[in-house]
Amino acid sequence: xxxxxxxxxxxxxxxxxxxxxxxxxxxxxxxxxxxxxxxxxxxxxxxxxxxxxxxxxxxxxxxxxxxxxxxxxxxxxxxxxxxxxxxxxxxxxxxxxxxxxxxxxxxxxxxxxxxxxxxxxxxxxxxxxxxxxxxxxxxxxxxxxxxxxxxxxxxxxxxxxxxxxxxxxxxxxxxxxxxxxxxxxxxxxxxxxxxxx
Amino acid sequence: xxxxxxxxxxxxxxxxxxxxxxxxxxxxxxxxxxxxxxxxxxxxxxxxxxxxxxxxxxxxxxxxxxxxxxxxxxxxxxxxxxxxxxxxxxxxxxxxxxxxxxxxxxxxxxxxxxxxxxxxxxxxxxxxxxxxxxxxxxxxxxxxxxxxxxxxxxxxxxxxxxxxxxxxxxxxxxxxxxxxxxxxxxxxxxxxxxxxx
DNA sequence: GTCTATACGAGGATAGAC
DNA sequence: GTCTATCCTCGTATAGAC
Numbered sequence: 307x308x309x310x311x312x313x314x315x316x317x318x319x320x321x322x323x324x325x326x327x328x329x330x331x332x333x334x335x336x337x338x339x340x341x342x343x344x345x346x347x348x349x350x351x352x353x354x355x356x357x358x359x360x361x362x363x364x365x366x367x368x369x370x371x372x373x374x375x376x377x378x379x380x381x382x383x384x385x386x387x388x389x390x391x392x393x394x395x396x397x398x399x400x401x402x403x404x405x406x407x408x409x410x411x412x413x414x415x416x417x418x419x420x421x422x423x424x425x426x427x428x429x430x431x432x433x434x435x436x437x438x439x440x441x442x443x444x445x446x447x448x449x450x451x452x453x454x455x456x457x458x459x460x461x462x463x464x465x466x467x468x469x470x471x472x473x474x475x476x477x478x479x480x481x482x483x484x485x486x487x488x489x490x491x492x493x494x495x496x497x498x499x500x501x502x503x
Numbered sequence: 504x505x506x507x508x509x510x511x512x513x514x515x516x517x518x519x520x521x522x523x524x525x526x527x528x529x530x531x532x533x534x535x536x537x538x539x540x541x542x543x544x545x546x547x548x549x550x551x552x553x554x555x556x557x558x559x560x561x562x563x564x565x566x567x568x569x570x571x572x573x574x575x576x577x578x579x580x581x582x583x584x585x586x587x588x589x590x591x592x593x594x595x596x597x598x599x600x601x602x603x604x605x606x607x608x609x610x611x612x613x614x615x616x617x618x619x620x621x622x623x624x625x626x627x628x629x630x631x632x633x634x635x636x637x638x639x640x641x642x643x644x645x646x647x648x649x650x651x652x653x654x655x656x657x658x659x660x661x662x663x664x665x666x667x668x669x670x671x672x673x674x675x676x677x678x679x680x681x682x683x684x685x686x687x688x689x690x691x692x693x694x695x696x697x698x699x700x
Numbered sequence: 701g702t703c704t705a706t707a708c709g710a711g712g713a714t715a716g717a718c
Numbered sequence: 719g720t721c722t723a724t725c726c727t728c729g730t731a732t733a734g735a736c
Contacts, residue, residue, distance in 0.1 A: 334728080334729060335727080345729085346730085346731085349730075354730070355730090
């Protein structure tokens with residue numbers, strides 16, 4: 307129990323520090339100092355520094371993979387709502403799942419995606435790929451139900467999802483800069499309005 | 504002249520190594536070893552390691568700021584071409600300016616944007632902001648000339664440019680992974696086709 | 701099983717000799 | 719301008735105390 311306690315503390319401190327300063331800048335000594343143990347004690351719980359980041363990314367995969375973008379609920383959802391309401395509903399679901407801890411991990415993954423292969427694959431698969439598939443099906447179903455007028459529902463879906471992606475990117479940069487980001491959230495609804503015309 | 508020679512060599516090696524491995528991982532000793540001087544010699548040309556990155560980012564600002572996205576050429580361009588041709592033409596201009604050296608610097612800026620304030624501001628201003636303004640005017644002018652049918656040319660412009668942004672992001676990640684990226688280039692033309700319908 | 705103490709090589713950076 | 723010598727911090731491994 308002492309073991310699990312220390313390990314959990316180390317992980318929490320690491321998530322906090324990594325998200326604030328970046329993985330490379332944070333030292334093992336800094337993490338253990340915050341917990342109150344010597345740096346050598348960390349190696350009883352983690353293989354090395356990289357292992358900590360690895361476990362943090364696994365937490366993200368677990369949370370996102372379990373709960374987000376279920377393909378089999380689309381048909382039913384679009385029976386009850388029109389496309390505009392359904393897209394807004396999906397945005398709300400997304401915000402709801404974004405706990406402070408998950409927001410930190412999200413930031414860590416964005417920060418490390420260019421240097422860490424696992425973080426990069428999470429971005430490609432979980433953040434780009436799976437939502438892409440999800441919204442392609444959403445737009446396809448809406449198209450078949452005459453709820454969307456376009457010649458290319460798949461390309462429109464990609465545009466929608468990739469615009470959201472860039473907005474989340476911009477939001478993260480402005481968040482780090484300490485700028486106001488409430489207007490970026492508003493922009494997402496603007497885009498839904500444009501698409502559903 | 505010996506000074507300028509060494510400084511230029513150090514800068515070139517730094518650009519190459521930073522783009523391949525990332526700023527933090529590359530050591531001052533590694534850079535100077537490639538040039539053939541001692542690590543302390545580097546401090547005659549640069550204040551510190553961060554100063555090198557700073558200068559590299561300045562090179563990017565200089566190149567992009569001088570040549571890209573001139574607002575005053577839009578009216579004339581759209582007189583000679585329809586919107587579809589003009590967007591394709593702008594893409595080609597962009598590819599043409601992307602020399603191997605600039606591609607490396609581009610990658611460095613993407614890698615460091617979450618940790619380095621100056622890189623972050625370059626992304627926000629030069630990569631997101633200025634193209635955004637440019638395409639907003641393009642779509643506005645096309646709208647006024649009846650070359651574009653929509654109720655919200657500004658939002659559509661943002662969607663177009665932000666979709667390109669995410670594509671460049673995805674392209675960089677797949678490039679680092681050593682994956683094939685030719686189909687991403689094709690996707691840009693698909694999106695132009697969708698918008699111009 | 702978990703901790704502290706300690707040591708090693710490598711990192712960024714500086715001072716002073718040539 | 720470039721060198722050698724030096725300093726402190728880093729990630730990590732090991733030995734031994736409880």
